[in-house]
Structure formats: structure tokens, C-alpha cells
Amino acid sequence: MTEFETVDLPVINLHVLLTDSSDNSNNQDLIDIGKQILLALESVGAFQCFAGSGDSTLTDVQLFGAADGLFSLDESAKQATANAAFLRGYIGMGRESGGAAVEVKEGFSWGSHSNKQINNGNKLQYSNVFPSAFSSKHVSILEEAHSFSARVAQTILRALSYALLNENSAIAACCAAPNESEAISLSRLFRYYPYAQFPNNSQKNQRVVPHKDRIGSSHHTDWGLLTLIRSLEPGLQIASTSAVSETTVWRTVVPRKDCFIVNGGDYLSIITNGVVRSPLHRVVNSDSRVRTSFVFFYYPPFNTTVPRDFKFLQSDQLSEEAFDRLNSLSLFKDQRDVAFKGKANGTNIIVENGDVLFDLKKVSFGQYICSKWESVARFNY
Template sequence: MDANPTEYTPITLPTIDLSLFSSSKPQSTLLLNSLSTAASTYGAFYVTSSSFTLSDEQAIISATKEFFSLPKEVKESVYYRNGGFVRGYIPMGGESGSERTEMKEAFSYGYDWDNRDPPASVLSPFSNSLEGHNQWGQLVDILGVKWKNVLTDYYAKMMQITKDCIKALEMAIGRDIQQPDKSGETISMIRLFHYFPHLNDGKMIGSSPHTDWGLLTLVLQPNSPRGLQIHYNNQWWDVPSKPGSFIVNCGDYLSLMTGGAVVSPLHRVVSDGESERYSLVFFYYPHYDTCLPSGQGSNLKLSLLMDQSVKYEGNDDDQKKNGTEGVTFGEYINRKWNQVARGDYFV
């Protein structure tokens, strides 16, 4: 299972043009079958959208690099705090899904409450523990209002693109997928990642093998060295970058609600040992109060159902299962972020 990560083995995944699903015209059987097969076989595929241009891609990648190029003390001024609500800066070593040190830093943000009319928490409190303001701190003063606008505009675009992706999936698999309502929109989030080059020595990794907890995950990875891999047919496969497209990973919640018919792929991030890597990841969640599906896919090996706070001793698969009976998705996510926190960074 832990094949040599220096061996480049690209996987072939279909690219789905979401604009083809925007009309009322019947979709081709070939297109629907391609998407359905990808979801049920790999749990991953590429999508493109006419609403996201190469100019948009260049702007958000530039904004990402601007943040990570800031002095350490500036980034550390917007630390996120452990406890479920994750907005702000996560330093290298601050999180891990295993015993390994994950050689990355990140910045997490979500729904822009500041632009609400009236502003959130002025006339009404946040409705759950995963809602709250983004941690901008002095970043806007240093990087400018335009920088912040690029990030918040990207969040709005990702929300719409993901909803379009769900519409396409519903047509492909022939069943409704429970979409987040407004509350789901306000707990979804984006993470900007900066991965450091490192040795693949068993002690360090870009991101530990895991499945994503939510409904869908969309990944933008610039034309860069290898990094993202998915596990299929007892082998790790590289997922190549494709400019202008997103990699879609189906999540644990979606896999559970379909009884495993849709795969939530095991994936990881590795290093070529020499190059930095950047990626932008949009985690699309269902409603906070949505109950986790019970009795469906109980034998599925999903990170959502595992205790990732376990001290591993070198085995990424040695995880303990948690019960889901009567637990809402939001409550579960609070647990999950607590489990993957590492080090003494958080209070």
C-alpha cells in the first residue's frame, strides 16, 4: 500500500464540463455514465466551469502565495484556535491525521459574515459552533482590500460551482443528494495550503492518508510538481494538475448516504523532495444539524468514522471507530478538528 512515492504513476480521470448540465437539454448517456463510473469507482474526477476563468485561477493563486510569503510573526498573529471552529493560520506541525509530521502550513477561511446586512452577531447570534468571523487581523492592512476580495469572491464562486457539481452528480447517479441550505453554506470552508519539500522517510508527509469528511471536496492545484495521490486497486496513483480544472473528491458523508455506492477515496499528499507546492481546497459540508446516515455503509473505512487522535506507531490504518447514532454532522465535525490538532499551538 505504501509504494515508493517517488515513482510517478498518473491516474486517468474524466473531466466533466459543468456547463453541459446548465441547460434543459437531455444529457448524453456517455457523459452521465462517465461521471457515474468515476464516482462509483474512484470517487474522484475533474470538473471545469465557464464561471471560473484562467484569470480567476491566477488571481487566487497569487493571493495564496502572497499570504504564505508574509513574515512568520504576521501569519502567527491570526492563529486559529482548536475547538471545532477553524479559521485562521495553521503552522507546520499544527495538524496531522497520523503520527507523522505533516510538512505544510495553511490558512483557513469561510463564509464572509462581514458583508451581511445587517452584519452577523449584531442582531442575531451565530446559530452553531462552526459559524463565526474569518480571522483577517492585520492581513487586510498589509495585503490590501483587493487581496481579501479575491479570497471572498473565490469562496462565492466555489459555492456555486460545487452546487453545479452536485446537480451533475444527481443526474449521473439517479438520486437526490441532500444539499446544504444557508446554514451549510456558512460552515463550509476553504483552506489555502503551502507544502514544504521533505524526505519521504516515514516520519514526514505532506498530508497523511485520509478520506474527506464532508459531502464534496474541490481541489485547485496549480501546474506544479506532483503531490496529490489517491489509492485505488491496492496502489497509490498520482493525480496530475490540469490548468483551469478542479479535482473533485467525493466525501464520507456522500458515501454514507449512498451506502457506499459513491466512493470516498483514500488520498494523501507526498513530496518530490525538492519542490514547494500550493493547493486550494474547498470543503463542502451539509447542514450542521443533518444527522449522519445510520445503518448505511457501516463497514466503510472512512476517516469520518475513525478516531484520528490515536497515536499510530507507523500504521496509518490503525484507527478506532466512533459511533454515529443520534450525532449531527456538525457535532461530528467539531470532534474531528479536535482529533487532528497537534502540538502546543492551540488553546
């Protein structure tokens, strides 16, 4: 990736809101910043935000220093955490993809440090699993990254609620349960490699992958409320269209120092009736450099459902453009490996013509997201 067209995302300063915890609807800063957020999410579906500086916030130096410490561990130390728990621990290269291409990256997942295993079907809550050789200092940095990112996401959502004049009860419900959202939200580190570094050998159960079938992260939209991203180098690209077509232009985001890139998510787009865009995006790897990113997925509470009377369920109440955007969301798509198509996908999920749909009478958002994460796991490389 040597030449690219860039997208100029709005930059919004959240520092004043993060240092003022009041929940006053007359707070002019909250209202003004909420309007900036709404405008960005309406027009592009993404923006960059500065969340502050100093000891109480997360700097790029801290975060990516911890990432270097993690990914530089021996392979055996990382692999020891690979199957310790659902959405916890190491993700080997090629072990996850939202599409047919092999994603040439390795990753690591964790969540709220206070999580414990629970037995009510909520697999998103579990104790973190870090390699034993990983320093306690770096563990603390990553756990702080999760909690701080949750606070930033909660602040964005609260400001957006005011910008929408508190008329959206679904957003208000998410704002009212921040601890529940943080508890099931997910943090991840990814290290992207040049495509040539993906091993192509003749070992059993591995297949030869043509170079053209490799990518950093396949094109997709994010399933939740908000996604927060930190990176030091370009690689993230946002599509000009809601679905890939001959007219699609991929525009690269140039990250700013100590800033989050914020994407609107599918669930937020749904509960705002398409007002908020969930942008189609992908990650393209450099041909010569290794790139690292931190990604935080912010979710509504586990037992949340899409409102039964939501207008998306009556498509005649939406514009054609908004309906097409909502209908293209990855949340509604079957992203399982083609080798596993047609196999059982759980009793609570409806699969129809290759698309995965909500069964609103049976499935909570949390249950559905568990199924979605299972669908992007890859085992045949």
C-alpha cells in the same frame, strides 16, 4: 518525489451547467453530465472538472497569486491570526495531521464571507480572520474562491441527484439547502515544503522527527460531501485500495490548468450506500520545490444526521466489498494524536476500541465534524 505512477482521472466540463441555473429534470445537459459524474465517482471516486473561463470564474493565476501574497507575509503577521477563531486563520507547520507523521506544510482557513459568530453550538460559522497586512484585493479573491467553489459543488451534487433519478432523499435534502451548506463549508490554502525544511531542534516541547515520519498530508478519506482541489503541480496521490496494505499502489494526479480535482466524500459515500467512493488519498512533497494547493470541503447542513434507517447500519444489506470500503472511512476513525488517546473526546462521541462512532441520537453532522477537526490538531511540535 521524482518518479510516480499516474492516475488518469476523467475530465468533465461543468461550464454549461454553471451558466444555466434552471432546475429542470428534463435538462439533457444536466442528465448527461450527471451520468458522467456518477460513473467517475462509482469507479475511482474522483474526477477533474473545468468550470468555465472569464471574469466570473476563478483562474489559477488569481488564486495562487493571492496565496503567494498570504504566505509571503511576515511570520508574526500570519501567527497573529492562528488562534483567532475555530477553523479560521493560520495553521503553522506541523500543527495538523490526520496520522502519526508530521505534515510538512503551513495553511490558512476561511469560510463564507457573510459568516458571523453564532451561539447555538455551531462553531463552523464565524467571521473570517485575515492578516491586517493582507491586501483587500487578495481577500476578495479568496472569498470569491469559497463562494465559487460552493456553486461548483452544488452543481455537481444537483447533477448527481438527477443521475440517481432523484431517488436519494438525503442528497435531495442537501441540494435543497445550498446556503446552509456553503455557510459551514471550509476553504483552505496549503503550502507544502521539502521535508528537510521542518525544523528539528531541541527547544522545549519539541521532539526530533525522523525524516521517514514526515509527509505532506497523511493518508485519509475526506469527511464531507465533496472536496474540490486546485494545484499547479502533482503531489496528490490516490490509493488503489480502500485501506493501506502491502498491495496498495499510490497513483499521482496530474492537475490540469484552471480545473478542480473533485473527490467524493465520506458522507456522500454513506448516503449513497457505498455507490459513490470516497477515495483514500495523501499528499507527497517534492524534495526540491514548494507546492501550493487550494482545498474546499463541501458539507451538508449543520443539523443533518446520517439517516437512522441507513443500510450501512445493517451490514448484511451491503456487499462485502462495499462494507469494507465504508468501514474504512476516516469519518469513523479516531484520528487524535497518540499522545492524547484515552482523554475525553466530548460527551456526544462514542469511542470504542480506538474508533470514533456516530451516536445518531445525540450528534448532528456539524457537531461531529467540529470534533473531527479538533482531533487532527497537533500541539507537540
